[in-house]
Amino acid sequence: MNKLFQDKCRKLLAILIEKSFPELKNKKIFVFTTPFRKNYSGLALRFFWPIPRMIFINKKRNKESIGYLNGLLVHEICHLALIERRGFIKSAFRGMLYWIFPKVRRAIEDEVNQLAIQKGYSREIYLLEKKFEKKRIFSGIQKYYMTSEEIKNYAKSIKKW
Numbered sequence: 668m669n670k671l672f673q674d675k676c677r678k679l680l681a682i683l684i685e686k687s688f689p690e691l692k693n694k695k696i697f698v699f700t701t702p703f704r705k706n707y708s709g710l711a712l713r714f715f716w717p718i719p720r721m722i723f724i725n726k727k728r729n730k731e732s733i734g735y736l737n738g739l740l741v742h743e744i745c746h747l748a749l750i751e752r753r754g755f756i757k758s759a760f761r762g763m764l765y766w767i768f769p770k771v772r773r774a775i776e777d778e779v780n781q782l783a784i785q786k787g788y789s790r791e792i793y794l795l796e797k798k799f800e801k802k803r804i805f806s807g808i809q810k811y812y813m814t815s816e817e818i819k820n821y822a823k824s825i826k827k828w
């Protein structure tokens with residue numbers, strides 16, 4: 668069952684990269700579905716050879732719609748795209764600050780969602796945040812992310828809604 672979900676995520680990722688992320692076309696990205704705490708949906712990591720880029724998707728999300736999964740994958744791909752843009756050293760440093768300073772974490776997550784919206788995935792990103800918003804507010808992690816309302820407003824402001 669998990670293998671099927673993993674294959675599905677890998678196929679969706681390949682389509683998204685092909686369609687919208689030419690900058691990552693020749694970069695190797697590994698996708699794994701793993702157990703996470705329930706309010707976390709995914710994680711992107713930039714690492715070293717032979718597994719330089721990894722995306723982990725919470726296997727509890729296996730019942731979610733294609734729209735939701737595309738939103739989740741695009742969010743994680745945008746983390747990798749921004750790491751590529753900024754370069755490995757600066758990104759590693761920023762990655763450390765991400766876990767120490769809530770403000771840095773929020774800034775990185777905003778940058779990620781804004782890039783996803785600029786790339787044309789406003790509806791998917793909206794769905795991604797909307798779906799578990801109440802639970803995430805309750806558990807305290809929503810403060811690191813734009814709300815679904817903020818996503819809609821940003822998308823409208825750049826004519827991507």
Ligand SMILES: [Zn+2]
Pocket residue numbers: 742746776779
């Ligand atoms: Zn993120």
